[in-house]
Amino acid sequence: MTISPEDNTAMGTNDEETSAVKQASAPFVGGDIPAELYGQIGEILQQKQNFTLSGYKDLCMKRRIAARIRSVGLPGPEPYLALLRENSCEQEQLVASLSIHVSQFFRNPSTFAVLEKMILPELLQRTRDHHSKLRVWSIGCANGEEPYSLALLCRKLMRADDLLTIIGTDVSRAALQRAKRGCYPQNRIAGVPEEMLQEYFTPEGAEYLLSEQIRHQVRFFRHDILSDQPFYRADLILCRNVLIYFSRAQQRKILQILAAALPYNGYLVLGRAETLVTACRELFRCVDPAERIYQRLKTDEKPLPLPLPCLQPLRKASR
Numbered sequence: 592m593t594i595s596p597e598d599n600t601a602m603g604t605n606d607e608e609t610s611a612v613k614q615a616s617a618p619f620v621g622g623d624i625p626a627e628l629y630g631q632i633g634e635i636l637q638q639k640q641n642f643t644l645s646g647y648k649d650l651c652m653k654r655r656i657a658a659r660i661r662s663v664g665l666p667g668p669e670p671y672l673a674l675l676r677e678n679s680c681e682q683e684q685l686v687a688s689l690s691i692h693v694s695q696f697f698r699n700p701s702t703f704a705v706l707e708k709m710i711l712p713e714l715l716q717r718t719r720d721h722h723s724k725l726r727v728w729s730i731g732c733a734n735g736e737e738p739y740s741l742a743l744l745c746r747k748l749m750r751a752d753d754l755l756t757i758i759g760t761d762v763s764r765a766a767l768q769r770a771k772r773g774c775y776p777q778n779r780i781a782g783v784p785e786e787m788l789q790e791y792f793t794p795e796g797a798e799y800l801l802s803e804q805i806r807h808q809v810r811f812f813r814h815d816i817l818s819d820q821p822f823y824r825a826d827l828i829l830c831r832n833v834l835i836y837f838s839r840a841q842q843r844k845i846l847q848i849l850a851a852a853l854p855y856n857g858y859l860v861l862g863r864a865e866t867l868v869t870a871c872r873e874l875f876r877c878v879d880p881a882e883r884i885y886q887r888l889k890t891d892e893k894p895l896p897l898p899l900p901c902l903q904p905l906r907k908a909s910r
C-alpha cells in the first residue's frame with residue numbers, strides 16, 4: 592500500500608504535539624506495531640476516547656502510532672502502551688495524530704470551479720423551483736475550511752430569497768472547536784480569492800478571522816461517518832480526503848451511507864485521490880471524473896426519509 596502525501600505531512604506535524612511526556616531514551620525505529628499491542632491500543636482509544644481504530648487502514652494507523660511513539664521519545668510500543676493506559680492527555684494527542692486535519696480554503700480550486708459554474712447554480716435553481724432549502728454537508732470538515740469555502744461560494748451565487756443550510760461534521764472535537772472559531776493562519780487561506788479575502792477576513796494577530804456572517808452560515812457537529820447513526824440528508828455532500836484512510840470494505844459502507852443521505856440527483860464530491868469502490872458504482876453516475884463528482888442515481892436502495900434524524904449539538908470537549 593502506498594502512503595498518501597497527507598500521511599507524510601501528518602507525521603511531520605507530530606513534533607508540535609510533543610508534550611510533557613517526552614522522555615530521554617533511544618527512540619523507536621521502524622513502524623511495526625505487533626497485532627496484539629495494536630489491538631490493545633485500539634481498545635483504550637475506544638473505551639476512553641470513543642474513537643474506533645478498526646476500519647481505518649492498519650498500515651496507515653500503525654505508521655502514525657509509530658510516529659507518535661517517536662515523538663514522545665519512547666523506545667517501542669510496549670512502554671508506549673503503558674503510557675497510553677494512564678495518560679489521558681496522551682490518548683487525546685494520539686487521536687489527534689490519527690485523525691489528520693490537513694485542509695485549506697478552496698482546496699483543489701478546479702473542483703470548486705465546477706461547483707461554482709455547474710453544480711451549485713443547478714442545485715440553487717432546483718431549490719427555487721421547489722420552494723425549498725439548499726442543504727450541503729461537508730463530512731470530515733477538519734477545521735472548517737471546506738464548509739466555509741462552500742459558504743463563501745454560495746453567498747456569491749445566492750439570491751436574497753434563497754435558503755441555505757451548511758453542516759460540517761468531523762470525528763475530532765478539537766478540529767471542530769477550531770472550525771467554530773473561524774480563525775486561520777495565512778497558509779490556510781492562500782486559496783481565497785482576493786475580493787473575498789478583503790470582504791470577509793480581518794487580520795487578528797498572526798491569523799485571519801472569518802466574518803461572523805459566514806461563520807453563522809455553517810453549523811458544526813461531532814459525527815463519526817462510520818459508526819454513528821446516519822445523520823443528515825443533503826443535496827450536495829463533500830466527503831473529500833476521508834475515504835483514503837479506510838479499508839475498501841469500510842469505504843463501501845461509508846459510500847452506502849452517503850447514497851442513503853442523498854436524494855436522487857443529489858451530488859457527491861470525493862477527494863482527488865479517491866474513487867467509488869466497485870460495489871457502489873451502480874448507485875452513482877460519474878459527472879466529472881477528474882474532480883470526482885458523482886450524481887446519485889435512482890436505485891432500489893432508497894434515500895433516507897425526511898424529517899432528518901435529530902442533530903446533536905456540539906459539546907465542549909477536547910477530542
Ligand SMILES: C[S@@+](CC[C@H](N)C(=O)[O-])C[C@H]1O[C@@H](n2cnc3c(N)ncnc32)[C@H](O)[C@@H]1O
Nearest residue numbers: 690691692694731733761762763815816831832
Ligand atoms: C484530511 S482531512 C480532510 C479535510 C477536508 N475534507 C479536505 O479535503 O480538505 C480528513 C478529516 O476526516 C476526519 N475523519 C477521519 N475519520 C472520520 C470519521 N470516521 N468520521 C468523520 N470524520 C472523520 C478527520 O478528523 C479529518 O479532519
